[in-house]
Amino acid sequence: MLPPTQRLPAARELIDMDRYFVLHAPRQTGKTTVLDTLASELTAEGAVAALTVSCERVKAAGDDYGAVESLLLDSLREAVDLSGWPKKLRPPRSWPRVTPGSRFGAALREWCRRCPRRVVLFLDEIDALQGNSMVSILSQLRDGHNKRHNGYPFPASVVLCGLRDLRDYKVASGGGSEGSNPASPFNIVAESLRLGDFTADEIAELYGQHTEATGQEFTKEAVERVFELTQGQPWLVNALAREVITKMRVSGSITGDHVEEAKERLIRARATHLDALAARLREPRVERVIAPIMAGTWPHTDTAFDDDVSYVHDLGLIRSTRDLKIANPIYREVLFRILGDRAERFVRADPHSFVLPDGRFDLPRLLEEFVVFWREHGEVLIRQEGYHEAACQIILMAFLHRLVNGGGQLDREYAAGTKRLDVLVRWPYTGPDGDRLVQREAMELKVWRAGENDPMPDGLAQLDRYLDRLTLPAGVLVIFDRRPEAPPWKERGGFEQAATPSGRQVTVLRV
Structure with missing residues (x-):
């Protein structure tokens, strides 16, 4: 303490x-x-x-x-x-x-x-x-x-x-x-x-007390990963440590991989603290703030919205009243998982069927399966989804979560005003020489709304910067067409190849 x-x-x-x-x-x-x-x-x-x-x-x-x-x-x-x-x-x-x-x-x-x-x-x-x-x-x-x-x-x-x-x-x-x-x-x-969240130094001090009492060390990598995942939210900081020590019963030094596993276990178990967030998400004041953040759109600002932002900040869901970003990566993931529960129940594909003979994940096939899923269920799910502004993003994230999270992980980046959602699929596999490797696939989600220009040029430029940061040579751009003049649902799902401004190859999916 x-x-x-x-x-x-x-x-x-x-x-x-x-x-x-x-x-x-x-x-x-x-x-x-x-x-x-x-x-x-x-x-x-x-x-x-x-x-x-x-x-x-x-x-x-x-x-x-x-x-x-x-x-x-x-x-x-x-x-x-x-x-x-x-x-x-x-x-x-x-x-x-x-x-x-x-x-x-x-x-x-x-x-x-x-x-x-x-x-x-x-x-x-x-x-x-x-x-x-x-x-x-x-x-x-x-x-x-x-x-x-x-x-x-x-x-x-x-x-x-x-x-x-x-x-x-x-x-x-x-x-x-x-x-x-x-x-x-x-x-x-x-x-x-x-009352603020813990700093990185305070997390190190807190975990250091455990080391003094038991001799069990949190590695520097583990402490840094905890801060990265929690941004110092006190309950999460303590819950991750408790999960590793008392539930996973790790006996030696605690590493970043242990922290990563503890994060997944906490989210899957929907611990009390995380379930309390779920209850808040359906409040109109909360939805009014969170939906444009998830959709990447600019919210309509007025006095009432400013009050809603203060309320959501006081709940701890966003970093600050000016920076409309979700408070930490764990909350970012939890929000999409909670809101995507309904859509995920519609996914019938077998996750194991997407694993290639060499152990890698078959992303091209996943995109093809999503087209089938979108044509069959997209219209119904969008009507049912409460967060209409972010419905497309929520549905695709539910599909990815169902098929990827059994053996891999999803990282999401989003914020109000960015007009996009960045997704990184991380899939561990064993190489031909027995080395432990990680396949990384980057995706960017855009929505083409009524009265706007085709978002593809902006999407390619934004994806280029994301790929550059990740040092990846290629990526996927998914464009959801929400215009009244969009093609009929049964005709959506066209693929094309494009290149970013710096020449990286991009698979573009329009749905």
């Missing part, structure tokens, strides 16, 4: 300044651990009584703010009982009897009046509050926050911790996302902090 508070030094600074602020990050990145550790450290120093209270159980109460207050105060009492604090730091045995809608603020006031230390309150899982309950709790916090300077007893610092930034709490409460008015309960925070 990495020292939690070192990951968020700004939090301690804001607490020392008696600020109210937001800490947000995607699920399973260490937020609760950071809060619990910080609360223990602050309380142990002697000047502060810092407590983490989970709001999770209030979710079932919905808009019933009276019930929410009761549940929240029960959680606070339970957290205090578990803390082992002396009696002088604890809140009163009974809460003040006041009107529902002011009970939470009154309870905090009474606790702070009795406590000899500054009270710091961490409200974890704040996302559980909804609608009127959200407004009620935040309004009471704002009221107490604004009275503190007149000697009013109230927590010196409050941290709202959850998945989202404050603007989305306002949306969750039924309000708009535009700037709040001066009396808004959403105007009490001084900062909004985001």
